[in-house]
Amino acid sequence: MRSLLGVLAATTLALGAAPSLSAQEAAPQFTLATIQAEAAKGQADAISTLGWMYETGKGVSEDNSKAASLYKTAIAQGDSFGQWRMGVMIDEGTAQGSQAQAVALFRQAAARMGSAHGIEGIGVLYANGQGVARNMDEALAHWMVAAAAGDEDAMKLLMQYMPGAGTPEAGKIYDRANAIADAYGINPGDEAQTAQR
Numbered sequence: 001m002r003s004l005l006g007v008l009a010a011t012t013l014a015l016g017a018a019p020s021l022s023a024q025e026a027a028p029q030f031t032l033a034t035i036q037a038e039a040a041k042g043q044a045d046a047i048s049t050l051g052w053m054y055e056t057g058k059g060v061s062e063d064n065s066k067a068a069s070l071y072k073t074a075i076a077q078g079d080s081f082g083q084w085r086m087g088v089m090i091d092e093g094t095a096q097g098s099q100a101q102a103v104a105l106f107r108q109a110a111a112r113m114g115s116a117h118g119i120e121g122i123g124v125l126y127a128n129g130q131g132v133a134r135n136m137d138e139a140l141a142h143w144m145v146a147a148a149a150g151d152e153d154a155m156k157l158l159m160q161y162m163p164g165a166g167t168p169e170a171g172k173i174y175d176r177a178n179a180i181a182d183a184y185g186i187n188p189g190d191e192a193q194t195a196q197r
Contacts, residue, residue: 032053032060035049045079047070047073047077047079048071048074048079048081048085051066051067051082052081052085054066054067054070055085055089055094064095067089071083078112080108080109081109083106083109083115083118084105084117084121087102087103087104087105087121088102090102098131102125102131106118106121106125116149116150116151117151119145119151120143120146120154123141123143127161137172137173139161140158140161141176141180142177143155144162144173145177145180145184148181149186
């Protein structure tokens with residue numbers, strides 16, 4: 001496996017030079033009716049997208065209970081976006097569940113197709129000691145993997161908290177990040193599932 005260090009350095013440089021696209025230029029546009037129709041057919045990604053719409057109040061009235069119900073339906077089909085968002089809702093107290101459930105959902109989401117946001121979320125749990133023992137090295141290693149898989153929030157967290165390159169602390173974190181990437185089957189630069197809705 002290629003080293004995450006090289007990809008991370010290239011990603012850091014590229015983010016500064018890359019032109020930004022507005023969300024409207026970068027993402028296809030869907031209507032509520034088309035999403036509801038696909039959800040009614042049982043498509044997990046449409047169900048979780050509809051859940052996100054209810055969670056955030058985008059295009060519909062905000063309804064966390066409805067969002068959680070839709071996420072649970074999508075989760076039953078193995079949808080990693082639904083797992084990630086349900087974990088976030090539990091973590092934020094907008095859905096019922098324990099911290100242990102939130103951690104499990106984040107981990108499942110991260111493991112499925114290398115969900116970059118799920119991996120970044122695990123890092124946040126380690127950084128805050130939520131459902132797991134607080135461990136900044138473990139948080140940084142997860143953020144490094146998520147950043148290499150394309151998560152911009154993880155990149156920002158790394159830039160804020162990562163020890164300087166060449167230090168013994170950084171070396172341990174790089175090694176752990178490579179082990180995490182191997183465990184999730186992620187190669188740097190892979191098209192990770194980033195859960196952009």
